[in-house]
Amino acid sequence: MPQSIFPHLISTLLSIPERQISKTIELFDEGATIPFISRYRKEATGSLDEVALGNIKKQYDKLCELAKRKETIIHSIEEQEKLTPELKKRIEDCWDSVELEDIYLPFKPKRQTRAEIARRKGLEPLAKILMAQNEQDVHVAARRFVKEDVPETEEALQGARDIIAEWINENESARNALRNIFHREAVISSKVIKGKEEEGAKYRDYFEFNEPLSKCTSHRFLAMRRGEAEEVLRVNISPDSEKCLEVLKRRFVRGRTQSSEQVEIAMKDCYKRLLKPSIETEFAALSKEKADNQAIKVFADNLRQLLLAPPLGPKRILGIDPGYRTGCKLVCLDAQGSLLHNETVYPHPPQKDMSKAGNKIVTLVSTYAIDAIAIGNGTASRDTEHFVTNQRYDRKIQVFVVSEDGASVYSASKIAREEFPDYDVTVRGAVSIGRRLMDPLAELVKIDPKSIGVGQYQHDVNQTELKTSLDRTVESCVNRVGVNLNTAGKHLLIYISGLGPALAQNIVAYRTKNGPFKSRKELLKVPRLGEKIFEQAAGFLRIPEAENPLDNSAVHPESYPIVETMAKDLGCDVAELIRNKDLKKKLQLEKYVNHQTGMPTLLDIMEELDKPGRDPRQTIKIFEFAPDVYTIHDLKEGRILPGIVNNITNFGCFVDIGIKEKGLVHISEMADHYVADPYGIVSIHQHVQVKVLSVDMERKRIQLSLKL
Secondary structure (H helix, E strand, O other): OOOOOHHHHHHHHHOOOHHHHHHHHHHHHOOOOHHHHHHHOHHHHOOOOHHHHHHHHHHHHHHHHHHHHHHHHHHHHHHOOOOOHHHHHHHHHOOOHHHHHHHHHHHOOOOOOHHHHHHHOOOHHHHHHHHHOOOOOHHHHHHOOOEOOEOOHHHHHHHHHHHHHHHHHOOHHHHHHHHHHHHHHOEEEEEEOOOOOOOOHHHHHHOEEEEEHHHOOHHHHHHHHHHHHOOOEEEEEEOOHHHHHHHHHHHHOOOOOHHHHHHHHHHHHHHHHHHHHHHHHHHHHHHHHHHHHHHHHHHHHHHHHHHOOOOOOOOOEEEEEOOOOOOEEEEEEOOOOOEEEEEEEOOOOOOOOHHHHHHHHHHHHHHOOOOEEEEEOOOOHHHHHHHHHOOOOOOOOEEEEEOOOOHHHHHOOHHHHHHOOOOOHHHHHHHHHHHHHHOHHHHHOOOOHHHOOOOOOOOOOOHHHHHHHHHHHHHHHHHHHOEEOOOOOHHHHOOOOOOOHHHHHHHHHHHHHHOOOOOHHHHHHOOOOOHHHHHHHHHHEEOOOOOOHHHHOOOOHHHHHHHHHHHHHOOOOHHHHHHOHHHHHOOOHHHHOOOOOOHHHHHHHHHHHHOOOOOOOOOOOOOOOOOOOOOHHHOOOOOEEEEEEEEEEOOEEEEEOOOOOOEEEEHHHOOOOOOOOHHHOOOOOOEEEEEEEEEEOOOOEEEEEOOO
C-alpha cells in the first residue's frame, strides 16, 4: 500500500502542516526517537514539541497497521475470486477502519451462521423473491423449496428471513444510519445484579444509573465496566429501539404485501440479533478507547510530575522505613546512594524503646555525617516524623516525608535482588526511600510505573497502550533531565534516547572495566554503539569532569564546531565563552545560520551555554503536616489543614493530610470558577491548604475543598 498519502491524512487529522509531518515520518523511519527529534531536529520539524511528535507517531503507527489490514482483506477476497477492480480501488482508497470492515463484511469468511445454513439448503432464491416484496402469497412461493432437508413451508420462510437478516446486517447504509442514532442518542445504563448489593457496595453510585453515552466521563465509564467485570453490575448501551426500527423499516420495507411482512419480521430479527449487538459492541469499544485514552493521559501527566519532582541532590541520607511492631528500618547512604549501614530500632508500641532508638539515630547522624533524613509516608510515618524531629543532633538536619508508593514492589524485584543480594526486602525498601529523596527520577525508573500509585483505573485500561504511554513518559523525563554518564545505573541509561537494555548494560560494563568516561566521543568504543546510536544518545549524557565543558551540557556533539567557531570569533576558548556572559552578548547569531543549523538550534545552544548541564527540576521544599492530626478521628469539619497533592484524576485530586486516608478535592471544590482541567489548578507534590468539608467514618472518605 502506498504510504505517500500518510502525511496528508495525518495533517488533516492533527492540523499540522504536511511538510512538518513528512519530515517527522522520515526521521522516525531512520530510527530517531521523540526526545532526539524534539530537541535536536527543530529545523526539520518546525519545532514540534514531544506531544505533537507523539501524536504523529501514534497516527503513523495506526495507518501502518491499517495498511497491513487492507492487504489481508484484499488477499482474502482474491482467494474467493470476488475481487473486482472497483472493489480493490475502494479498499485501497479507504483509510477509515470502521468503513473498511463494513466493506469487507459481506466477504468475510463466515462461521456456521443461520443464514449460511439456509443457503446450503438452497433458500437464497426464496430470500430474493421475498426481498423483491411483490409476492402476495408467500406460502405458495415457499412451497417450491420444500424438500427433504426443508420439510415445511414455514421452515423455508424462516431460512429465507435468516438470509435477509444477514443482508440487512451487511448493508453499509443501514449500519451507518444506526451509528448516527447511537452517536446522537445512545444511553449508557447500569443496574446492580440482584443479590450483589452488599458485595458491590463500592459501586453504589451505579446501582441504578443512566446518562447519555456522549456525556459519560472516562472515570464513570471505567468504573461501570469494572463493576461489570466483577459481576456486580449489568451495563447496557442503547438508543431508542423504536427509532432504530423505524429507520430500518423506511429503508427495507416497501408496500403491504405478505412478502413485505416477511421482510419486516427479518428486519426486526436482524436488529435484535445482529445489528444492535454489533453496533453496541462497536460503540462500547470506541467509548472504552476514549475512556482509556483519557485515563492513560491522566496517568502519564501524573507520572511526569512525579518523575520530575525536585531532588535533594547528592547528599548523605538516613532513610527510614517506619513501622510499629516490626520497628523502623534505618539505612545510611553516601552521596552516591551506596548503602553504608543498616539496622532496626523500635521507638513505637509495643516495644516503645524510645531512648535506645533516639540514641541510635543521633549516633548514626554523627557517625555518617548525615545531611538529611527521609521517612516513608506509610504506616507509623507521622509518629516517626515526630520522634525524629524531636531529637537533638550535632548538625542541622533536614527531615523529609517521602512517598513510598511502589517501594515494596521495588524491594521484592529482580533489580533490587541484583543490587542488594545479601539484604532482605525491608532494607531494600528503606534504601529506595532514601534514594527517592536524593533523586526521585533515578529511583522511580526501577519500578513499574503502574505500581507508583498515581492515576485512575490503570488496571482497567488497554495495557499495551498504557505501557507505551508510560514508557514514553519515562523516556521523555530522563532525557529532559539528562544523566551523568559515569554514575547512572543501567536502569536509568535504558531510557536514554537510542540505547535500550543491551547497550545500557554494555556502557556499565565498559565503565567498570575501563574507568569513568573522559569524553562523549569515548562512547564510540562501547561494543555495538555505532555512529547512529551515538547521534541519538550523546546529547542527553553528561560528563561533569570532562576536559571539554560542552560534554557536560545539552549541546549536541554535532554542534561543537559551531560553539568553537563562536569562541574563535571572540578570541577566547569555549570555557571562557561559557563563563563570560558579556562575551556571549556580542555574538550575532544570524552569522552562524547554515543549511543544517537554523535559529531554533542556535537559541538552544545559547540557552545551554548560559547554564550548562542545569537540572530543569525545581528546588525541594520541606513540608510539615498539622501537628495535632494523626488519624481520621482527629478531623473536624471546617478545619483548614496543610496537605500535599499526591494524585490527580479527571474528577479532582487526592491530598495527603498526614493520615492513612487521603482526602478528595472534587473538581467542583478546586476554585471559585468552573474548572475544566484539574491540571490547571494543581500539580503532583504541590503544597496546598485545604478545608475539611465532610468525613464519612463508615466508608473512610474525606471530602476537602481548596476554596478557603
